[in-house]
Amino acid sequence: MNAPTAHQHLTPALAPREVPAELIAALQARFGANCSTALVVREQHGRDESPFVHVPPPAAVVFAESTQDVADAVTLAAQYKAPVIPFGVGSSLEGHLLAVQGGISLDVSRMNKVLSINAEDLTVTVQPGVTRKQLNEEIKSTGLFFPIDPGADASIGGMCATRASGTNAVRYGTMRENVLTLEVVTASGEVIRTGTRAKKSAAGYDLTRLFVGSEGTLGVMTEITLRIYPLPEAVLAAVCSFPSIEAAVHTTITTIQMGVPIARVELLDGASVRMVNQYAKLNLAETPMLLMEFHGSPAGVKEQAETVQEIAAEHGGVSFEWATTPEERTRLWTARHNAYFAAIQSRPGCRAVTTDTCVPISKLADAMLDSIAEANASGLHYFLVGHVGDGNFHVGYLIDPNNAQECALAEDLNHKLVTRALNLGGTCTGEHGIGLHKMAFLRTETGEGAVNIMRTIKRALDPDNIMNPGKIFSL
Amino acid sequence: MNAPTAHQHLTPALAPREVPAELIAALQARFGANCSTALVVREQHGRDESPFVHVPPPAAVVFAESTQDVADAVTLAAQYKAPVIPFGVGSSLEGHLLAVQGGISLDVSRMNKVLSINAEDLTVTVQPGVTRKQLNEEIKSTGLFFPIDPGADASIGGMCATRASGTNAVRYGTMRENVLTLEVVTASGEVIRTGTRAKKSAAGYDLTRLFVGSEGTLGVMTEITLRIYPLPEAVLAAVCSFPSIEAAVHTTITTIQMGVPIARVELLDGASVRMVNQYAKLNLAETPMLLMEFHGSPAGVKEQAETVQEIAAEHGGVSFEWATTPEERTRLWTARHNAYFAAIQSRPGCRAVTTDTCVPISKLADAMLDSIAEANASGLHYFLVGHVGDGNFHVGYLIDPNNAQECALAEDLNHKLVTRALNLGGTCTGEHGIGLHKMAFLRTETGEGAVNIMRTIKRALDPDNIMNPGKIFSL
Known part of the structure; x- marks a missing residue:
């Protein structure tokens, strides 16, 4: 496991593929004003909350308003073998949204309808652009709530993509436990359903769980059925x-x-x-x-x-x-949820390099205390919050992204912290996902054998590597 | 959706592949007395608790005692492209263990060690042949227990393979929620690990959940780490x-x-x-x-x-x-767990055609009442038990497997019951798996699109189709 250098840290490996003018024209013909090539729009879709700030934006942004829109956009992109990057609200922390291989951003934030509330079954079906706060507002009158709460007011689609969790996971589980079934547009533009609304099922491969956490690399979620709970x-x-x-x-x-x-x-x-x-x-x-x-x-x-x-x-x-x-x-x-933003605002212009390890509960003190001592010794500003009941905590090193020395220091601390967690039987990411930032750590964590299984699945389901390429693993 | 005929019901589509004498010789050279071709041993491994009674047994049975044994057996079988069917205690209800394409049975029941108990982390790591009762006996002194309890004293490996649950699932979840990580021998004979002991993780594709419920068609589980709970x-x-x-x-x-x-x-x-x-x-x-x-x-x-x-x-x-x-x-x-055996014994010589639908909770009465009326009108003996808190229930039609009329009647009732559940938004199997018996229902339930994704994954991970072929879906 080699720590990325400060330079690599801020500029991940770029391998932009050409997006043909014919594709842009075809998207504009199909989507009209809902396909934008304006620089300000592309730049807004070319960044997230990660510390990566030097990646060129996507070639165009398509605003999808329906499953058919998503299917058509993906089908067109597939014809030209151009990358497609699904986009929710842009709150990813690990560089998931960055167009490291070029391509188009597929913004699903306008697919923001709660499609059905089945209060008597404790389920709800939503479009991917619904945010967690919006969802809880819309189901409030039923006496039910959806417990998963990452720091940001993230989209449900994004939360599925990164297998998000939050403060309630210790009791209610993560997106892994709370997604019942999905409608997904695959890399070929086909619309599939992964399961039913039944609470449990032994019907074939668990495609729902395969897509949850796949970070947009296998398809685009267009409908999501969730478990909800009585208040x-x-x-x-x-x-x-x-x-x-x-x-x-x-x-x-x-x-x-x-x-x-x-x-x-x-x-x-x-x-x-x-x-x-x-x-x-x-x-x-x-x-x-x-x-x-x-x-x-x-x-x-x-x-x-x-x-x-x-x-x-x-x-x-x-x-x-x-x-x-x-x-x-x-x-x-609210104060707890704003801890990240409070930290960012405490040092104007800074970005956070955020760690996300999760270890077996008995190892939590071992995982945390030495890392905190290292952070204190470094002189860097940082914040520390943790979903400690799950063995998951975050150190956010607050760096000036244009200061190479700070970047290197943060990366070094992160590297030591993750290595410590892996040695204690933990994971490099409890809830933020691999994205760009933890690809080397994933290989150490699971071994090449498991990553090769992931690669084999990716190649089989997305042979032209158009779905959010360059994330989770290299091919 | 076409109902299988009584004849198809008792004799599933057979497509035996030749198992070369060289493979048998190689297995005998490697495993000695732990590779058996005795008819009585083969026949014992060629049946389960399903109503399928007319399938020829496997060509040989290998008794694995270690991960290396499993890896070597699979590697040899892969060289000759011969099917490998993992075998635990033989309590499957859906024909999972039947050698419909010939091949060898890989019995892991001697891999029955509890490898480590991490009481302070509420986790335990076991070999696949450990049974659920054995596990609870071995961890009793820690004040912890493992809640998943299918009717039979099944092996943990078999329970993973079919994504089993039981009476405690309404509170503690199923194998889907309670397996933390796996060691798996893949179709090429490689040993991989799918995750860590951390309670939650967002590290790449959820391979653990992909193998759980894959019914032996993607690999053989050789170590299983489970969540356990304070009594x-x-x-x-x-x-x-x-x-x-x-x-x-x-x-x-x-x-x-x-x-x-x-x-x-x-x-x-x-x-x-x-x-x-x-x-x-x-x-x-x-x-x-x-x-x-x-x-x-x-x-x-x-x-x-x-x-x-x-x-x-x-x-x-x-x-x-x-x-x-x-x-x-x-x-x-104990009485509840013995309901299945009590029913079987109530009619000597009978087999049970067992339904396993699971529906959203509000649909449970709709799913059950008409099906019970139909069963009553049919004149067949049957039993009815249900994990009703999950929306899951079982009707077991007690048939003479040599009476074609009874078989046809049971299949017809099953077909109507499953169709009703699917129309109510449910699944054809809550916990028993697809096996041979519910392959047509799976296609109706999820649609060809999702089944094609499963087929694509299977072809990619097992290109010679040697892992328990002919189950879940046809290729």
Whole structure:
């Protein structure tokens, strides 16, 4: 495993393929004003939240408004063997949206309808451009909610593509567990369905799970059926401050090992709490903190919270504070969700190199503490947040993307941190995906054998390598 | 969708390929006494619990004792392009183990070691021949358990291959949700790993989920890492009798829709309770019955059970009885698990044609009631059990496999039942797999487009079609 250099870090391997003028003309003929070649539009679709800032934009952007639009765009691109990059809201962190091999961006953000709400079955079917907040707004009146909540208000399509999760995953699972079936436009432009609305199935290969997490490299999702959940009868949120990261982490480990069905357990370090306080005008104690939530019956959440309070006290946790009103809870969780943006704003012009390792829960302290010591020693600004109940945490090194030394330093810290997690039996990415940034780590993590199986599947399903080429693995 | 005829039903399409004497000789040279060509051994490996009884046995049986054994056997078979059929304990219901294209049976039942128990991470790694009961026995002292429980004491490898579930799936999920990572021998004899022990991951294609449910057609699993769970602090089981199937089903639907975290909710009809009573010397009321279990804290399980008792009462449920001691509970659940064998024994010499549809929960009554009326009108003996909390139920038509008329009648009932479930948005198989019996239904369920994707993956990963050929789909 070779660490990328600072230069490679900011400019990934580019291998642009020619996009013929005939294709652009054909797309313009088919899509009219919904096919744009304006530089500002292309540039907006040629970047994301990753630290890669020096990649040329796609040749055109097609705004799809229906499954047929997607099928037609892909069919045309396939005729000319031009890359197609699906685009939701642009909140990817790993360079998934960047046109490293040229091609067209296929923006599905206008496919933003909630198609059907089956409240009595606890399912909902949406178009890929629906965002997670929009979805929860539209199903609110049913008393149901969709729990998966990455930091950004991401599109459901993008969340499927990267197998996203968030703060509720410790109890409700990730996109892997919560997508029931998909409609997908394949690399040949064919529309297929991967399954049914049944809660479980043993009917053939699990195509749903194959497309979830495939980062747009196998097809474009055009309809997504999700599991949704009854809003819990009672919700209790709590904040607890700790004398050290270690104490907070060990409180989490014990909570999980005891089987407490905690719904959320999030770690922030003192510096991150400070950034959040400044950004959201809060007065949280600027020490390592666990932000927790319990879902269940009134008696059940009280019982869970008391158990965790006892565990926290044994580890030196102090000022265990309750937030029971919806307003208090919303304020706290909004602050947590804005931690990334709070950090970015704390240093104008910076980008974040964000780590995303996930390790078996007993290894969490081992995975985190040395990495934090290294980050402290480096002198770089950084933030630290974690979905610690799942063994997943993020260090975001805040770098000036034009400062090669900072880039190299961040890459070096990232490399050490990921290597440590892999050695502890973990993964290089818990929820952000491989994209451009973790391709070398994937090979180390699973071995060439598994990556070769992925390559074989990719070649078989997309023989001309037009679907988001250059991501996850090289061919 | 064409219903198979009675003749097709008992004798699936056979296309035996020659197994060269050189291959047998090479396997005998490599495996010695662990390669058997004795007729009794071959015949034992040429059948399962499916109604298919007229298929010639495999040419030889190799008993693998290690990953290297599996890799060597597959490598040799690949050289001669001979089919390889993985074999666990032989409890498959859909003909998965039958040598419809000839070849060798690869018995992994001697690979029955629990390799590591990571109690602090709630994971365990086993060889594929470990059975579910053995696993729970070996981890009992840790205070943890593995919840997935198909009726038979199946092997973990077989349970992965068919994406099995059972009575606890309504709360703990199926093999889909509970396999963390696999070691697999691919069709070329290469050993790969699909993932890590991290609870969640966004690292590339979800190969774990691709192999889970692939029915031995893509490779042989040689190591399986599973999630395990803390034994609940409190467990409460309850039995409730109902005046009708409908009342029991509607009680279940309301329970699920209200979000009660029930751990098990199983339906038996009156005739099935009678068979169970006779087989297990019990005195349960011989009316439609729900058998339930609640897991949690003492206060939590009481709260859940009271909620369900109220719902049941509204639907006419009577004699809600508690079973709180472990002995009582074990007696009840053993009886439930033996329902299949109780039914088979109720009619000596019979086989069961077992349905396995799973529908969205709101459609469960629609899916069941007309099918039961049809079964009653047919005059066939049958049993009815259901993992109703998941929308999954089984009707087992008890037929004399040598009586063509009974076979045809059972197939006709099965065809109507599955068609009804598919029209209601369900799947033809919730947990048994496609095997030989549901290949036509799979095409109707997902459409040719999705099946073609499966075929493309199969051809790419197993170009000579040696891994359990002729199952799931035709090529």
